[in-house]
Amino acid sequence: xxxxxxxxxxxxxxxxxxxxxxxxxxxxxxxxxxxxxxxxxxxxxxxxxxxxxxxxxxxxxxxxxxxxxxxxxxxxxxxxxxxxxxxxxxxxxxxxxxxxxxxxxxxxxxxxxxxxxxxxxxxxxxxxxxxxxxxxxxxxxxxxxxxxxxx
Amino acid sequence: xxxxxxxxxxxxxxxxxxxxxxxxxxxxxxxxxxxxxxxxxxxxxxxxxxxxxxxxxxxxxxxxxxxxxxxxxxxxxxxxxxxxxxxxxxxxxxxxxxxxxxxxxxxxxxxxxxxxx
Numbered sequence: 489x490x491x492x493x494x495x496x497x498x499x500x501x502x503x504x505x506x507x508x509x510x511x512x513x514x515x516x517x518x519x520x521x522x523x524x525x526x527x528x529x530x531x532x533x534x535x536x537x538x539x540x541x542x543x544x545x546x547x548x549x550x551x552x553x554x555x556x557x558x559x560x561x562x563x564x565x566x567x568x569x570x571x572x573x574x575x576x577x578x579x580x581x582x583x584x585x586x587x588x589x590x591x592x593x594x595x596x597x598x599x600x601x602x603x604x605x606x607x608x609x610x611x612x613x614x615x616x617x618x619x620x621x622x623x624x625x626x627x628x629x630x631x632x633x634x635x636x637x638x639x
Numbered sequence: 640x641x642x643x644x645x646x647x648x649x650x651x652x653x654x655x656x657x658x659x660x661x662x663x664x665x666x667x668x669x670x671x672x673x674x675x676x677x678x679x680x681x682x683x684x685x686x687x688x689x690x691x692x693x694x695x696x697x698x699x700x701x702x703x704x705x706x707x708x709x710x711x712x713x714x715x716x717x718x719x720x721x722x723x724x725x726x727x728x729x730x731x732x733x734x735x736x737x738x739x740x741x742x743x744x745x746x747x748x749x750x751x752x753x754x755x756x
Binding site: 497499501503505506507511512515521524525526527529587588590605607609611613 | 736
């Protein structure tokens with residue numbers, strides 16, 4: 489593809505968990521705990537690199553949907569406030585192509601005995617991401633994805 | 640700078656309604672007339688037309704009137720690559736946060752291993 493484009497997008501998700509902010513934060517901070525939930529879909533072949541949870545620390549993950557190209561996630565932590573906030577930047581590659589660079593902010597606030605988590609992602613999406621796989625799956629696949637996103 | 644968020648929001652909003660999802664699923668199998676779309680739905684034709692207007696405004700569906708029959712079809716290009724990617728990132732976060740909730744619930748019962756950080 490010879491056309492170079494940069495499209496900006498932002499989205500935010502909010503969840504309330506019955507667990508205290510310390511526990512929710514720990515699920516992001518402790519590599520073993522994070523591996524339990526932060527992962528690619530179950531049918532992907534995936535591998536996980538080191539995770540250094542400190543400002544300037546890196547995290548690396550990769551995985552591929554069955555029969556498709558490798559998706560690679562590379563993050564650098566930029567800001568960590570214990571039990572309150574995590575900011576990191578990450579880039580995604582699919583095969584050799586750099587698809588996006590995003591800034592992710594995770595905020596933890598007490599909500600009664602639980603925690604309100606707000607996840608905001610601001611990204612730049614490069615060169616017209618063309619997910620051949622999803623195109624093959626057709627419109628139905630896209631709609632499934634949208635529906636999943638709505639839940 | 641282009642902002643692709645608005646069309647994506649419209650698409651999400653359009654699909655938030657169960658009747659509209661039925662219509663879109665029907666159209667995913669091929670073009671259909673308004674009355675064909677209305678068939679499985681327990682609602683008046685004018686209600687179906689209103690839902691169709693929302694789907695058309697979202698860019699997910701377009702329709703064309705030939706003679707007396709309005710034929711509707713899905714618009715596969717409705718979401719550009721970037722929008723699909725944002726939708727994929729969003730879906731991936733939703734999935735992970737679901738799992739985080741399960742993980743927290745599973746480990747809540749276990750004896751607390753307090754960590755000094």
